[in-house]
Amino acid sequence: MKPLAALTVLGLLVLLGLGASGLLPRPELPLPEHVAAAWGARNLVATIVLGVRLWDTLFEILIYAMTIVGVKLGLRPVRWEGAGPPVAETPLLRRAADLLLGPVVVFALYVATSGHLGPGGGFPAGALLGTGLLLALAKGVERLSAEVYEPTLEWVKYGAIVAILALTGVVLVLGRKGSPYLIAANLLMTVEVAIGAWVILHRFAKSRGEL
């Protein structure tokens, strides 16, 4: 095992050295501004994440989905013995959660759909929506689990991943470009990241005995 590990590390170092030395041919990289114009976008970061480095983003989403599956499987047999008292629910918290949940969801959708033109994108929008779900968690976990049925939510997440794969197939294989693809990818990523964050929070609350 050890020689194999050493060989792997050595191979990686040699590859890094080769890459840094300039012996390997380097592709001519277009200017980010030109790429953004070709994609019909103004946000250069969104163009890079969803256009130029789409493979990278794709595998990042897959890693994220796998860690969520790991969290689910790992926490399944766990129920803490010495769990503390449930989180105190105050009227202020519940009212604030009721008031803020709608605007947070709307803002997350705005950030997702305008992410290719300005600051924003799928990941920030997903984080926003996930935080909105955390607010919903403050509404009271029992009420929430009555409102949200987790298995359905997870099927939505897997559906979003399949849709992202199909979309990346269209972009990578058929070479399609344009802002509709960016918007669709951002929206799907929002769904995926938000549901993932929700599943993680929900599982942790459940293992703590809050549910």
Add this chain to the structure above:
Amino acid sequence: MEGLTALALAIALLGVGLWTLIVRRNLIWKLLGLNVASNGAILFLVALAHRPAARPPITGLGPGPSADPLPHALVLTAIVIDFATLALALVFVIVLTERRHTQDVRRLERDEEHGWPER
């Protein structure tokens, strides 16, 4: 925040995080240290993208240089993966605490050598 200040802060965060990761014996503290260190790395990348008097990497905001968009795109990936792996590592710590009733690395290693105590 100017680029040099951000770089200095990033290196300080990395140092504090790695120190916590190596020296602390509690697994939760180790994970916290790892997270602080990775946030330092993220700040380092963002600071690398800084250019003097640069505008955000969005076209059509006016003349002048824009910040380098590539580190920003890298960081976007790193933040999400960071969050997910931290959650997974915490799950492993929870399971370990359930089974072995300790989060002390030295005790875990000692038990590994001398056999696990019966419970």
